[in-house]
Amino acid sequence: GESVGLHLPTLSVQEGDNSIINCAYSNSASDYFIWYKQESGKGPQFIIDIRSNMDKRQGQRVTVLLNKTVKHLSLQIAATQPGDSAVYFCAENQGKDMRFGAGTRLTVKP
């Protein structure tokens, strides 16, 4: 759902491990979902998207899984690298505009 004054949850992983970042969305009618990565001091950057007629989509080192039954989205990052350290947001398109989840801060330990 939309972030309303929530502080970011954090996830800390060892370099080389896989990361899984989760997101719950609010609107069962949402048909398009996006994961964004935001590095410190920068705007969000598109990572990967998925439409509601799919349950899995793969990119380079990233996989997004969509479970419409429980309204859950996850982002899997394979072989996490220090450059992956950032805040990750899921966004759902509710038909007229895009709403963001609360975000997760990923920290990669060397």
Next chain:
Amino acid sequence: NAGVMQNPRHLVRRRGQEARLRCSPMKGHSHVYWYRQLPEEGLKFMVYLQKENIIDESGMPKERFSAEFPKEGPSILRIQQVVRGDSAAYFCASSRVTGDTEAFFGQGTRLTVV
């Protein structure tokens, strides 16, 4: 094709002054979204505009805040009589259409009210 351009990148205003934040969408994009972000928090939706139209302003405070996206020129987010609580990063995103295509973000304007 330049990305979404926001200016200024940093803006300092005294309490009671006006702040004007500008967003030039990507070429060919006619949909603009404004978001506000406090430190260590998520992106909070403010307003969604198309050229010359406000489509959804449900996230905008009822007073002091306004937005426009004229036929020519950038989208403007205007904050009148700023207060310290307005200090935040304001991000603009644009998309070609809405519904099934990604939105691209600018680098944001960091507003500090002193």
